[in-house]
Amino acid sequence: xxxxxxxxxxxxEAELKEFFLKKRMExxxxxxxxxxxxxxxxxxxxxxxKRIRAVLAIIGYLxxxxxxxxxxxxxxxxxxxxxxxxxxxxxxxxxxxxxxGGPSLHASYYRKYDKRTSESLAIIVGDLISAFSFEPVLxxxxxxxxKQKALNQILDVIKKTILGQMLDIxxxxxxxxxxxxxxxxxxxxxxxxxxxxxIIGAEIAGANKKLIDQLEEFGKRIGxxxxxxxxxxxxxxxxxxxxxxVGSDIIExxxxxxxxxxxxxxxxxxxxxxxxxxxxxxxRKIIIDSGSLVYSETIMKKLILxxxxxxxxxxxxxxxxxxxxxxxxxxxxxxx
Amino acid sequence: xxxxxxxxxxxxEAELKEFFLKKRMExxxxxxxxxxxxxxxxxxxxxxxKRIRAVLAIIGYLxxxxxxxxxxxxxxxxxxxxxxxxxxxxxxxxxxxxxxGGPSLHASYYRKYDKRTSESLAIIVGDLISAFSFEPVLxxxxxxxxKQKALNQILDVIKKTILGQMLDIxxxxxxxxxxxxxxxxxxxxxxxxxxxxxIIGAEIAGANKKLIDQLEEFGKRIGxxxxxxxxxxxxxxxxxxxxxxVGSDIIExxxxxxxxxxxxxxxxxxxxxxxxxxxxxxxRKIIIDSGSLVYSETIMKKLILxxxxxxxxxxxxxxxxxxxxxxxxxxxxxxx
Numbered sequence: 001x002x003x004x005x006x007x008x009x010x011x012x013e014a015e016l017k018e019f020f021l022k023k024r025m026e027x028x029x030x031x032x033x034x035x036x037x038x039x040x041x042x043x044x045x046x047x048x049x050k051r052i053r054a055v056l057a058i059i060g061y062l063x064x065x066x067x068x069x070x071x072x073x074x075x076x077x078x079x080x081x082x083x084x085x086x087x088x089x090x091x092x093x094x095x096x097x098x099x100x101g102g103p104s105l106h107a108s109y110y111r112k113y114d115k116r117t118s119e120s121l122a123i124i125v126g127d128l129i130s131a132f133s134f135e136p137v138l139x140x141x142x143x144x145x146x147k148q149k150a151l152n153q154i155l156d157v158i159k160k161t162i163l164g165q166m167l168d169i170x171x172x173x174x175x176x177x178x179x180x181x182x183x184x185x186x187x188x189x190x191x192x193x194x195x196x197x198x199i200i201g202a203e204i205a206g207a208n209k210k211l212i213d214q215l216e217e218f219g220k221r222i223g224x225x226x227x228x229x230x231x232x233x234x235x236x237x238x239x240x241x242x243x244x245x246v247g248s249d250i251i252e253x254x255x256x257x258x259x260x261x262x263x264x265x266x267x268x269x270x271x272x273x274x275x276x277x278x279x280x281x282x283x284r285k286i287i288i289d290s291g292s293l294v295y296s297e298t299i300m301k302k303l304i305l306x307x308x309x310x311x312x313x314x315x316x317x318x319x320x321x322x323x324x325x326x327x328x329x330x331x332x333x334x335x336x
Numbered sequence: 337x338x339x340x341x342x343x344x345x346x347x348x349e350a351e352l353k354e355f356f357l358k359k360r361m362e363x364x365x366x367x368x369x370x371x372x373x374x375x376x377x378x379x380x381x382x383x384x385x386k387r388i389r390a391v392l393a394i395i396g397y398l399x400x401x402x403x404x405x406x407x408x409x410x411x412x413x414x415x416x417x418x419x420x421x422x423x424x425x426x427x428x429x430x431x432x433x434x435x436x437g438g439p440s441l442h443a444s445y446y447r448k449y450d451k452r453t454s455e456s457l458a459i460i461v462g463d464l465i466s467a468f469s470f471e472p473v474l475x476x477x478x479x480x481x482x483k484q485k486a487l488n489q490i491l492d493v494i495k496k497t498i499l500g501q502m503l504d505i506x507x508x509x510x511x512x513x514x515x516x517x518x519x520x521x522x523x524x525x526x527x528x529x530x531x532x533x534x535i536i537g538a539e540i541a542g543a544n545k546k547l548i549d550q551l552e553e554f555g556k557r558i559g560x561x562x563x564x565x566x567x568x569x570x571x572x573x574x575x576x577x578x579x580x581x582v583g584s585d586i587i588e589x590x591x592x593x594x595x596x597x598x599x600x601x602x603x604x605x606x607x608x609x610x611x612x613x614x615x616x617x618x619x620r621k622i623i624i625d626s627g628s629l630v631y632s633e634t635i636m637k638k639l640i641l642x643x644x645x646x647x648x649x650x651x652x653x654x655x656x657x658x659x660x661x662x663x664x665x666x667x668x669x670x671x672x
Contacts, residue, residue, distance in 0.1 A: 093456040120429040144480040
């Protein structure tokens with residue numbers, strides 16, 4: 001299954017390369033400044049990433065009986081472009097300088113411009129990639145009615161992801177509870193990363209209501225588990241593998257479930273501040289000793305178990321069922 | 337004709353109100369934070385603005401023989417939503433606190449959050465309105481093929497406007513010449529404000545190639561003249577009528593044609609810095625004495641004359657011809 005994942009991932013990346021090549025050619029004719037921006041966006045997009053959203057759109061399509069792999073792959077890069085757009089704006093908002101093992105988009109401008117100009121340029125490069133993301137949908141050869149529906153759904157995913165972002169930003173300057181965090185996880189991760197792409201792919205292939213509901217419930221659980229895993233790796237993971245500094249959630253002041261369940265004054269005081277390696281060690285110890293790590297891990301396991309149940313009941317082809325099952329295994333074992 | 341303009345403007349505003357009412361209802365069900373953001377975006381969008389883009393989309397449609405005024409009006413608000421999105425991001429980039437006689441969107445958050453959080457929220461509220469702007473297009477009842485074409489053209493307008501923005505931002509930290517400024521005016525104003533909406537409206541009504549080309553050439557000239565006028569009013573206008581401080585272009589470091597043609601070390605040294613009322617007086621005097629004001633005014637007049645010629649040759653209904661002619665008169669006389 002890893003082979004299959006890599007196959008789809010390579011296909012998605014080939015489409016992305018073709019897309020950006022076209023954009024580079026177009027932009028070169030218009031202005032060197034735009035060409036430079038497109039090159040940065042291309043490098044940023046192709047530098048890394050699991051392509052999970054695009055691959056899941058493909059899987060959703062195939063699971064629902066679709067058979068035009070080439071066309072759905074061309075379509076699927078919309079999700080990767082959308083993801084680049086969100087990451088670019090996210091990194092400005094979170095003041096993250098590193099992403100996918102290299103500079104974030106605004107940081108890539110630092111050598112040439114001051115901080116403010118770099119951030120300004122990155123805001124509009126994000127806007128540009130956001131506009132780009134509609135093109136693979138409009139250009140795809142699916143039926144016009146299907147494309148219209150897909151566009152509406154993509155807009156819905158974008159709006160809900162923005163809601164998740166908003167809740168996330170606001171959470172830094174207020175008290176949050178577990179339900180609030182659950183909402184962020186649903187909008188910012190579950191729907192955006194898992195159920196959104198799966199369902200949109202499936203709808204293109206004309207999936208029935210039952211399958212759509214199952215994919216939604218499956219995605220909700222996998223997405224939330226994925227986010228909990230992400231939060232855990234953000235504090236307990238290996239910096240070299242993560243592509244970003246360990247503890248950056250704490251430095252950004254993010255109130256993860258790990259943090260709020262630890263109920264630690266020591267940690268709360270450090271939210272939003274720079275922390276030393278020693279402090280990270282101490283924070284890790286508190287999260288373990290308070291039982292907060294086990295709490296998050298237990299929820300994660302429950303969500304994964306439920307997702308497995310839902311998957312079992314899905315009436316889809318064996319190949320895609322195995323693939324989604326592989327995704328769960330991967331999620332359970334991932335370290336980056 | 338002013339009556340007709342006001343009639344279309346009111347129709348556009350009624351549609352905008354209906355759109356935002358729906359969005360408020362939807363957002364209220366999802367989260368108070370999103371509802372708050374939608375209310376801010378609504379207030380910001382409805383507070384002021386000439387609705388010129390929406391009105392021109394209507395005019396382009398009618399000029400090309402379209403006869404579904406209700407439907408094109410519903411469609412046209414896409415341009416006003418897009419404009420709100422650009423203004424929101426623009427104000428963050430330019431650090432403008434005032435817009436349309438009230439706080440810019442990020443400044444509206446200042447009472448509740450710190451500067452950074454306010455700007456972060458405004459970045460994503462802008463992204464949200466950008467997503468909103470596709471909805472009136474998708475929801476309109478025009479033929480699917482026409483909608484697909486319109487979407488492609490709207491994306492093209494967005495991308496070119498972003499290019500104009502990019503050139504604008506970059507211009508602050510480098511030398512620019514008249515040609516470079518002309519490019520900014522074309523992408524950031526002419527196409528975005530005039531020819532884009534006109535042409536998209538006309539294409540929806542099935543305009544022929546000749547009319548499209550004429551509208552493009554007309555819009556190019558009117559748009560550039562409009563921008564030159566804007567630059568002049570930005571320094572010589574009446575602060576109370578403008579809705580923003582006189583001299584803000586200088587404070588933001590914008591290299592307008594007025595500034596570069598004055599070739600004044602005194603002005604160049606003040607670009608990007610706060611300036612006093614006395615300094616504005618001195619700057620005005622230099623721009624007049626150097627002949628730079630007359631230079632810009634002369635180009636403006638030439639552009640307007642050419643636009644009138646093109647308009648004369650257009651084979652469109654009398655009513656819309658008169659309307660576009662009225663627009664030129666308005667442009668020549670406007671003081672805000």
